[in-house]
Amino acid sequence: MREVRIGIIGSGGIAAAHAKAYKEMDDVKVVAVADVIPGKATQFVENLELSDARAFNNYQELLELELDGVSICTPNVAHHRTSIDSSLAGKHVLVEKPMAVTLEQAIEMTEVAKKAEKILSIGFQPRYDPNMQAVKEIVQSGKLGNVYYVETGGGRRRGMPRGTFINKELAGAGAMADIGCYSLDLVLHALGNPKPLTVSAYTSNHFGTNPVYHPEADQFEVEDFAVAIVRLEGGKVLNFKTSWAMHMDTLGATMFLGTSAGLKLTPAGSGPWSGVWDGGIGSISLFHDVMGHHVDSAIPVKTHQLNIFAEKVRDFVVSVKGGKPAPIPGEQILINQAIVDGALRSAAQGQEVRIDLPEWVK
Numbered sequence: 001m002r003e004v005r006i007g008i009i010g011s012g013g014i015a016a017a018h019a020k021a022y023k024e025m026d027d028v029k030v031v032a033v034a035d036v037i038p039g040k041a042t043q044f045v046e047n048l049e050l051s052d053a054r055a056f057n058n059y060q061e062l063l064e065l066e067l068d069g070v071s072i073c074t075p076n077v078a079h080h081r082t083s084i085d086s087s088l089a090g091k092h093v094l095v096e097k098p099m100a101v102t103l104e105q106a107i108e109m110t111e112v113a114k115k116a117e118k119i120l121s122i123g124f125q126p127r128y129d130p131n132m133q134a135v136k137e138i139v140q141s142g143k144l145g146n147v148y149y150v151e152t153g154g155g156r157r158r159g160m161p162r163g164t165f166i167n168k169e170l171a172g173a174g175a176m177a178d179i180g181c182y183s184l185d186l187v188l189h190a191l192g193n194p195k196p197l198t199v200s201a202y203t204s205n206h207f208g209t210n211p212v213y214h215p216e217a218d219q220f221e222v223e224d225f226a227v228a229i230v231r232l233e234g235g236k237v238l239n240f241k242t243s244w245a246m247h248m249d250t251l252g253a254t255m256f257l258g259t260s261a262g263l264k265l266t267p268a269g270s271g272p273w274s275g276v277w278d279g280g281i282g283s284i285s286l287f288h289d290v291m292g293h294h295v296d297s298a299i300p301v302k303t304h305q306l307n308i309f310a311e312k313v314r315d316f317v318v319s320v321k322g323g324k325p326a327p328i329p330g331e332q333i334l335i336n337q338a339i340v341d342g343a344l345r346s347a348a349q350g351q352e353v354r355i356d357l358p359e360w361v362k
């Protein structure tokens with residue numbers, strides 16, 4: 001393939017990270033940027049010195065161009081429409097996390113991309129952390145035996161975003177959509193994406209709606225805390241929790257309890273914004289107890305120089321060029337979306353709810 005021609009839809013904060021990653025690649029050109037705010041894409045093109053890029057106030061015009069792929073960097077609510085229109089226009093798609101706002105949207109995005117035979121990849125960059133890969137290898141190796149219980153979740157002591165992130169219609173959910181989806185991806189990926197069957201969840205927003213803690217408290221519509229018990233296929237249970245603000249330093253380690261051994265992980269990073277799984281893995285310990293002989297083994301955390309964000313963007317380009325499948329397929333991330341969707345329904349109804357996935361979800 002000649003050079004890969006890319007369009008960027010949405011020109012806010014994370015779009016800049018996409019643009020910078022593409023600029024590092026000799027075989028890629030960002031040829032268009034679109035944003036609904038008039039003039040914003042033009043400013044973006046100037047600021048990031050994207051000399052080959054045209055700017056649009058409407059992504060439909062961008063999709064009329066001859067492009068190989070698009071990066072979708074809009075607020076969550078617009079992931080669905082822009083992704084579907086991009087697939088229908090024959091473009092490969094890299095869409096930012098979370099995949100969508102509802103499960104229904106995520107299903108439709110996947111179906112349309114499949115039918116169009118185009119890549120739909122979801123932007124979970126921690127997949128490129130070698131430690132996340134090591135965790136998956138340990139869980140899949142059978143060393144833990146039958147994994148029957150998994151606990152995960154990230155918590156910030158103080159770390160509530162503003163603007164589109166706290167608007168229910170634009171973001172879909174709060175802490176779960178913003179940071180919880182990373183913890184879910186960490187464990188679901190390691191387990192091989194078991195299907196969720198039911199969810200019982202509780203959400204609250206004591207901090208976001210309190211002007212002492214949030215400057216936009218009167219506009220705060222989403223959850224700043226969530227906890228969910230998820231029954232997974234294969235007799236497993238997942239305890240998922242996430243928080244944007246709390247009077248605590250951590251929501252605890254991520255753990256896998258198996259019939260032969262247990263695995264404990266802590267997130268990297270420190271300070272009030274730490275404790276979430278977007279910044280890598282801090283420690284990995286294996287707990288095994290053979291007939292009463294207790295052994296805890298620290299598994300060395302792999303240090304790496306990788307810019308995992310750039311790796312994610314690069315891998316998308318590699319798939320586009322090589323005609324390969326999506327690196328982080330929408331079909332897999334559907335399960336992540338299904339849990340968040342189920343947790344929101346369960347919390348609203350005050351009871352456990354079923355999760356129904358289409359038969360084609362593997």
Ligand SMILES: NC(=O)c1ccc[n+]([C@@H]2O[C@H](COP(=O)([O-])OP(=O)(O)OC[C@H]3O[C@@H](n4cnc5c(N)ncnc54)[C@H](O)[C@@H]3O)[C@@H](O)[C@H]2O)c1
Nearest residue numbers: 010011012013014034035036073074075076078096097098
């Ligand atoms: N992977 C990561 O590390 C990471 C980090 C931050 C944000 N994100 C995700 O990236 C997305 C964007 O976040 P952000 O912080 O850049 O938000 P942002 O608000 O800074 O930027 C979003 C931009 O999209 C534009 N927009 C909205 N609707 C549009 C449409 N239909 N067409 C074109 N442009 C449109 C907005 O005007 C805005 O300029 C969110 O889904 C967020 O969860 C990912």
